[in-house]
Amino acid sequence: MTERQYNQCVNEYADNVYRFIVKNLRHEEDARDVVQTAFEKLWRNREQVENEKCKSYLFTVAYNQMIDHIRKNKRISLKEDFEDESRAVHQSSGKETKKVLMEALNRLNETQRSLVMLKDYEGYSYEEISKIMGLNETQVKVYLHRARLTLRNYLVSPDHVLMEGGVGV
Known part of the structure; x- marks a missing residue:
């Protein structure tokens, strides 16, 4: 995945990923952190991620980050x-x-x-x-x-x- 393809992925899917995470966490700041971490991981691994699979990769990473966040913090009331x-x-x-x-x-x-x-x-x-x-x-x-x-x-x-x-x- 090139830098341009990464930026296109961010533009296309950032709102969807954020909406999905915030609906599950019900906490905007935590959702922003989870989404930011997901995009960071995508950036770090962009050379291994095929452009056609960026959406799936991004949602998978975001979902796993969300689960880790829930388990780690145990403070969501x-x-x-x-x-x-x-x-x-x-x-x-x-x-x-x-x-x-x-x-x-x-x-x-x-x-x-x-x-x-x-x-x-x-x-x-x-x-x-x-x-x-x-x-x-x-x-x-x-x-x-x-x-x-x-x-x-x-x-x-x-x-x-x-x-x-x-x-x-």
């Missing part, structure tokens, strides 16, 4: 983040729906949440996700199916049924 987000979410009914969806996503483990975000939010193929997360395609499909079942069961429970104009009671 979903409850505190959720309470902060909860205050802002109560401002409108549209945001009420977002709150319920975030609660549902928070019920998933790290792997399931990452799979849902990569497939359903970012639109990656099963093959791309398998490379990013170090799983085979069958595992991706099975884990994603289980994650979606968990989400569905949570979202259709009487306390959380999503209805037009807001959330059911």
